[in-house]
Amino acid sequence: MAELKKMYINGEWVEAEGGDKLEVINPSTGETVGIVTFGDSRDAQKAIDAADVAFKSWSKLTARERSKYLYNLYELVRNDRDQLAGIVSAEMGKPLREAKGEVLGTADNFMWYAEEAKRVYGETVPSSVPNKRIMVNKQPVGVVAAITPWNFPVNMVARKIAPALAAGCTVVLKPAESTPLSAIRLFELIEQAGFPKGVVNLVIGEPESVGQEFTGNKKVRKVGFTGSTRVGKLLMEAAAKTVKRVSLELGGHAPFIVFEDADLDAAVAGLFESKFRNTGQQCICTNRLYVQESIVSAFTEKLVERLKNAKVGDGRDKATEIGPLVNERGLQKVLDHIDDAKKKGGKIVFGGNRLTDGEYGKGFFCEPTVVLDVTKEMKIYNEETFGPVVPVVAFREEAEVIELANDTDYGLAAYVYTKDNSRCFRMSEALEYGIVGINDGAPTQTQAPFGGFKESGIGREGGRYAMEEFLETKFVSFQI
Ligand code: NAD
DSSP states (O other): OOOEEOEEETTEEEOOTTOEEEEEEOTTTOOEEEEEEEBOHHHHHHHHHHHHHHHHHHTTSOHHHHHHHHHHHHHHHHHTHHHHHHHHHHHHOOOHHHHHHHHHHHHHHHHHHHHHGGGOOOEEEOOSSTTEEEEEEEEEOOEEEEEOOSSSTTHHHHHHHHHHHHHTOEEEEEOOTTOHHHHHHHHHHHHHTTOOTTSEEEOOBOHHHHHHHHHHOTTEEEEEEESOHHHHHHHHHHHHTTTOEEEEEOOOOEEEEEOTTSOHHHHHHHHHHHHHGGGGOOTTOEEEEEEEGGGHHHHHHHHHHHHHTOOBOOTTSTTOSBOOOSSHHHHHHHHHHHHHHHHTTOEEEEOOSBOOSGGGGGSOOBOOEEEESOOTTSHHHHSOOOSSEEEEEEEOOHHHHHHHHHOSSOOSEEEEEOSOHHHHHHHHHHSOOSEEEESOSOOOOTTSOBOOSGGGEESOBSHHHHHHHTEEEEEEEEEO
16 A cells, blocks of 8 residues: 655644545556545635744745745756656656656756846836835735646646745645656655745645635735636636636637748647647647648648658657646547547548557557648647647638637637748737737747636746746835
8 A cells, every 4th residue: 555645734744634645646557656645624714824923924034034944945856857857747648758858847947047036127117296205115915825647747836936935925735636656756845945834735625625725715915826727717706706817728729820831841740749739738839720821731641741750659768758648537538639630521630549558558548640621620620639640731821820829718828830921920919818929839938928818817927927826916106
């Protein structure tokens, strides 16, 4: 029997009040990789109380002092990269090479916000009244409750807690229930980094119950969430009752647009990155591929060639480029989208099936898939597929593809491949998306703003933009 992993509240590793437990499954093999304690609102409340007490002293530390803890954590995460990456890969199937990249990105976030903590400036504003002076200060929001998804189980945590801690907030985190083990390892490193008790707390538990405590508890001043648009809306509605701040990083449905003048090899490489990274389970994943009419055959052939050489397998195998889906439900959704497209006239030119031979049979594997003749009526055209499927849509002109690309409630990421400089500008301005990759299939960087338009979210993570999310603006008027 594996050792029971606990949650971290007020500087101590504790079991859930209710005594429940949860098994964590490796999606490559179906094997149990860990057992964790599984709590509810009672544990969340304890953690919020601890964070509330800790806020009083943490927020009073100088930025330089807070920065030291974050820098310690940066070094610990970097040194632990192999172990952390192994855990990420084991609990969610991510290819090891990508998991290492995720862990290094996690470390980079702690480093970035160790630095950013020292750059929170207020300002003085000229007054229109001669005997008054206007001072504008920035102060931490207070206790932050954060909820993260399973697809980037450590980096999503870092992107929330690093700027919050840098700004002087204290945090209670709830990771996704399918990937708590990497969050637990991260919190072991947080403990080693010496953060005072109660400053960073980990609650693993029943999502609705913990979520209700996060949104309803008056001590929480901000809720930061990454996950589906459906849950984001629920949390926003619930947070309205106590007028809490919210930051929401939600779903996406990225268009990837290839014009006939594009470098097709670069476009295929960019598409592979944007579509198949994390087995298509990214919010910024391509979900609609628009290819200009004249190059549909040439482009599809190159894409299929690339996919023939893509190694699908156990995430922990170094050669693996495409891993399993996170669970049976995730796999069934992908297969349903493929099936629905076929029924509505879509043509499968590569893949299309669950992989079941040999070792594949134990996990949740789907062939990388390319579907031609995709139309607006298909689920794949409208819903987030979250899997390794490329739906191809032909277009004729720039104005037409802009309209098609924007015709969605999502607005997270979009991609454009073209060699025409003027078109690069026109497209980047016309696309209603928070992130636009121009000849770039992997635009994310620690210092750049990350977030969506429309129903893809509110607020930004990344760089100095994230700091603003955790700061209140205070106006002090001096009469002299
Ligand atoms: P999800 O919304 O089901 O779950 C996300 C988190 O919310 C998990 O921790 C889950 O336990 C929790 N949760 C679920 N129901 C809840 C409730 N009623 N109250 C409180 N918490 C609840 O999403 P998922 O399937 O884990 O993740 C995939 C989704 O996340 C996709 O839609 C993807 O696009 C999105 N995502 C967005 C970004 C971004 O930055 N915009 C990044 C990664 C993933």
